[in-house]
Amino acid sequence: MPVPVIIDCDPGHDDAVAVMLAAGDPAVELLAITTVAGNQTLEKTTLNARRVCTVAGITGVPVAAGCARPLVRPLTVADDVHGESGLDGPRFPDPAVDIVPEHAVELMHRILAEHPEPVTLVPTGPLTNVALLLTRYPDAAAHIREIVFMGGSTERGNRTPAAEFNVYVDPEAADIVLGSGVPVTMCGLNVTHQALATPEVLARLEALGTELSRICAELLTYFASTYRQLWGFTAPPVHDPVAVARVIDPETVRCVDAHVAVELSGRYTRGATVVDLHGYTGRPVNARVAVALDAARFWDRVIAAVDTLGRRVR
Ligand code: RIB
Ligand code: CA
Numbered sequence: 001m002p003v004p005v006i007i008d009c010d011p012g013h014d015d016a017v018a019v020m021l022a023a024g025d026p027a028v029e030l031l032a033i034t035t036v037a038g039n040q041t042l043e044k045t046t047l048n049a050r051r052v053c054t055v056a057g058i059t060g061v062p063v064a065a066g067c068a069r070p071l072v073r074p075l076t077v078a079d080d081v082h083g084e085s086g087l088d089g090p091r092f093p094d095p096a097v098d099i100v101p102e103h104a105v106e107l108m109h110r111i112l113a114e115h116p117e118p119v120t121l122v123p124t125g126p127l128t129n130v131a132l133l134l135t136r137y138p139d140a141a142a143h144i145r146e147i148v149f150m151g152g153s154t155e156r157g158n159r160t161p162a163a164e165f166n167v168y169v170d171p172e173a174a175d176i177v178l179g180s181g182v183p184v185t186m187c188g189l190n191v192t193h194q195a196l197a198t199p200e201v202l203a204r205l206e207a208l209g210t211e212l213s214r215i216c217a218e219l220l221t222y223f224a225s226t227y228r229q230l231w232g233f234t235a236p237p238v239h240d241p242v243a244v245a246r247v248i249d250p251e252t253v254r255c256v257d258a259h260v261a262v263e264l265s266g267r268y269t270r271g272a273t274v275v276d277l278h279g280y281t282g283r284p285v286n287a288r289v290a291v292a293l294d295a296a297r298f299w300d301r302v303i304a305a306v307d308t309l310g311r312r313v314r
Contacts, residue, residue, distance in 0.1 A: 002029040003120055003145075003247055006108055008066070009240070010038030010125030010166075011048035012082055013089070013223040017216065017302060018124050018150075018240035019049070023058045024305030027248040031111050031119060033063045034104035038125035038169055039078045040086030042068040045125070048087040050095035055215050057313035063097060066104030066129035070170035078165055081226050089222025090215045104129045109137045118145035120247055123177075124240035126166050127151065131173035134180045146183040150243040152260065152273030153189035154289060158231075163271030164189050167262060171271040175262040178286055185246060185288040186260055188273065191253065192239035194293040197224065199235070204303050210310030238302075245298050246290060252301070254292040259283040 005028050009015040022030045033053070035046040046065040053063060069075045082088065100107060108129070112119055121144055123130050130147065133140050151166035151174060159168040167174045178184055197220045205217045220236065227233040246253035259281060263272040275289055 002027055004029045004031050004115055004117060005120045005122055005247060006032045006034060006111060008034045008036060008104065008121060008123040008125065008129050009049065010036050010040070010045045011052055011087055012039040012045065012125065012240070013087060013219045014238045014240040015124050016048070016052045016087060016219055017238055018244050019052050020056050020216065020309055021241045021244045021302050021305045022122065023056060023061070024309040025248050025301055028244070030061050031115065032107055033061055034066050034108060034129055035063070036066045036104070036125045036129045037068050037075050038166065039082045041077065042066070044086040046099060047095065048085070050097045050099065051087060051092040053097040054093060054095045056212055056309045059097065062100045062107060064100050064102050064104040064107040067132060070126060070128050071131060071172045073170065076169050080230060083222070087219070090218035105133045105136060108133050109140055112140050112143035115143070118143055120145045121147045122243050122247060123147065123149040124243055126170040127173035127177045128170045131176035134176060134182070141180060141182050144182050146185060147177060148185040148187065148243045148246050149177070150187045150192060150240045152186050154275040154277060154291070155190050157272065158189055160271065162269040164273065167273055168271035171262050171264050175264060178260050178262060184286065185255060185290065186273065187243045187246060187253065187290040191290040191293050192242045193237045194295055195238045195242050195298055196235040197238050201299050205306060208303070208307045208310055212310035212313055213306050216306050241302055242290070242293060242298065245301060248301060249297065252294045252297045253290045255288040255290050257285040258287060258289045259285055260287045260289065
């Protein structure tokens with residue numbers, strides 16, 4: 001049976017691939033797409049979500065805009081990585097998919113209450129919407145199967161030496177989610193840096209020969225250019241679909257149990273995820289932490305999903 005999923009995202013090049021994987025893989029029933037400010041402003045991430053749905057032929061999946069700024073801090077965007085539009089690279093047609101009038105948090109709450117079985121939330125941006133859902137609607141937790149988010153790291157950060165971008169943007173939200181008691185899986189940079197869009201991956205995408213695969217390859221080519229320029233990567237780590245892959249095929253993303261704390265006040269370390277992999281602190285486990293990716297299996301699923309959608313849209 002496909003797993004019911006809501007993806008909460010800030011498209012974002014890798015968010016776009018995560019949405020395609022969630023929509024194109026038969027192991028997932030994509031119930032909704034919600035957007036949050038992060039890689040770019042909410043206006044831009046929401047327009048980008050509509051663009052992705054348009055080119056991927058994702059219809060009948062409600063898209064709702066969420067929080068325009070983090071719970072406490074001012075918004076930090078990643079235009080250096082994702083460009084001024086948040087999805088620089090390919091030219092997109094005018095979006096043919098509109099948003100629903102509900103706020104993302106209201107849509108999530110309604111779907112959770114109405115769906116016949118618990119739903120998996122897959123946040124791939126700052127955790128603002130999800131933290132607000134859990135705070136505003138405590139009853140929602142009982143309807144959530146698990147939260148599998150892309151964010152944090154067991155090692156260094158990518159927005160500061162200590163903090164990964166999604167958690168850096170809204171550390172208070174991440175702290176709320178990790179303290180919620182809902183089953184949480186963290187897919188951090190330590191594992192997403194194993195999801196490299198190598199030239200071989202790009203060639204496989206381009207060989208699919210559909211308009212969608214061409215757009216996907218162009219997105220990753222742009223993403224590769226900024227990762228090369230900023231960090232010297234020879235191939236970009238495509239972070240967000242790793243969280244979706246964990247839901248689709250858990251054996252693709254190996255996890256260990258650990259306590260994860262979020263630094264909220266460190267002068268140099270705000271937004272760091274402090275992952276107690278060896279039980280030093282004696283604090284109780286509050287998360288599954290992804291530590292290894294079967295990259296071949298991962299890319300097979302991503303490319304198959306893009307192919308499925310691309311053939312359907314044609
Ligand atoms: O640190 C990587 C994360 O931040 C990814 O989700 C990327 O899309 C950005 O949101
Ligand atoms: Ca993202």
